[in-house]
Amino acid sequence: MIDKSSASLTEALSQIKDGSTIMIGGFGTAGQPAELIDGLIELGIKDLVIVNNNA
Template identity: 80%
Template sequence: MINKSSTSIHEVLSQIQDGSTIMIGGFGTAGQPAELIDGLIKLGRKDLTIVSNNAGNGDYGLAKLLKAGAV
């Protein structure tokens, strides 16, 4: 099995391209990876498929990706 864990947000972001599928956990907006979400927006990623049980709200969590047109 390939080890896909990483400790660097920059390493993770460099591996996510347009059209990628990303599974994001959390309970409501608690525990959602804000640095990852902000990084994807900053890099201008688009056509992402997100697997999650919550879309966030307002300007937080996955709602930010939706507003940015990344999904």
């Protein structure tokens, strides 16, 4: 099996480029990946397609 874990959020986000598609979920604010969203905003990654399955 391929180990796809990352040592840090910055390392994980470094693989996301402009124009990527990101799928996030949650149940309102519970389970929402706030660190992911904040990190994408901070890095200035743009033209993202966000697929969201949220209550």
